[in-house]
Amino acid sequence: MPEPGDEPPRRRRPPPPPVREEPQTDVLPALAPPPPAEPPRPPREEPELFAEDDEYDEYDDEYADYDDAEYDEAEYDDYEDEPEKPRKKKKGKRALGWVAALVVIVLLAGGAYYGFNKIFGYADFEGSGDGDVLFQVDDGDSTSAIGAKLATAGVVASGKAFVKAGEDNTKLAKLQHGFYVMKSHMSGASAVERIVAPEARVGQLEIRPYTQFDDITQPDGKVTPGVYSLMAKASCxxxxxxxxxxxxxxxxxxxDGADLKALGVPDWAVEPAxxxxxKDRRLEGLIAPGVYDVRPGASAQEIITQLVKSSAEAIQNAGLSPQSAGPGMTPYQTLIIASIIEREAVKTDFGKLSRVIYNRLAITMRLQMDSTVNYVLDRPTLKTNDDDRAKSGAYNTYRNTGLPPTPISVPSPDAIQAAVHPPEGDWLYVVKCEKNGLSCFAVKLEDHNKNVAEARAKGVF
Incomplete structure (x- = not known):
């Protein structure tokens, strides 16, 4: 190996670059002919980027063993293949692009299908269903609202199945609020057919004016159900x-054993009732006429409490309250008068009959109303006989002065208004004088007796 100083100082060449594109500008030292000996020359100043020449002397020997063969083009064939790699990546990206496009297409197609079914399609069961389901229609429910509730209850597969099946059914539009016994897993058509059938509705309680709590036996032996019987039937x-x-x-x-206030009886009625x-007559007159929905399966306590609370509001809406009662009367006394009016007269005569009652009470004259006598006998009010009128009892207004202890029937809002606002008049006597139920009124007894005679002649009684 030549000693340092035998040759002019040379800058060490860096190793070959990893990529072919870099130009080969220097000749490897091993391949250059040795130059003639020359006197030493002062070293060239190099940029500070490079270290002193002595640091690179140890690497000169390494390049002495290199040969041109090690740097022929075959050695760099691998570098010529490098540009192909980006092409492979492009192909991969292109493939991923196609996959992404297919996914988007599938999603769009699925969304379109879902949207189509959402708008035009619907789920539906088959058949008429299996187990019983108690279903309630609320006041004001539309057909679509009923369908949605049926779907939630498991009666139909979808609300749309019910709505579509009922599009041409006119009975569906007239469906009333209340409870209906349906089946689970019904087809839309079966659900529509069943819910409009009369037998599907249950729990319907209709209480009409004139009704009393106990049943009434008619002259022909037929029984008119009272409030107790109506409630029991509605529960079934x-x-x-x-x-x-x-x-x-x-x-x-x-x-019989209830706390009336806890049942919902108005405060003004608790003490007199x-x-x-x-005790089982304490609610007489405190049930308002109307149609009620009794939930099958409810207890006796629940049924009565619901009925009393709803009635208390209805009675107040009819115009009876502590602030609105008959002249000189408490609200409960006014309710008693209204119940007598309801049992004794037709609507046309409500006002005059109310005035008769007030006029008699004012002069402490017995009311002498057949309706009060027949109340405890559970009979209609058309007439009484001497034996009936001779019987003692708190409700016998032929023998007692003043009002009976409780109402004797369910009064209508019209009867309540007549009791709250009696018209002016001097009438003291009344008798049914027409077969259509109209009454004749008189101020004097002799006029009343004439009316009675004419009524008998017409066969009214």
Missing amino acids: AQLNGKSTCVTTDDLRKVV NKADR
């Missing part, structure tokens, strides 16, 4: 083979 339904009925005895026991001759 068959759900999966099990009866939901409560009995009239169950209902009587509740009224507790003075009834029988």
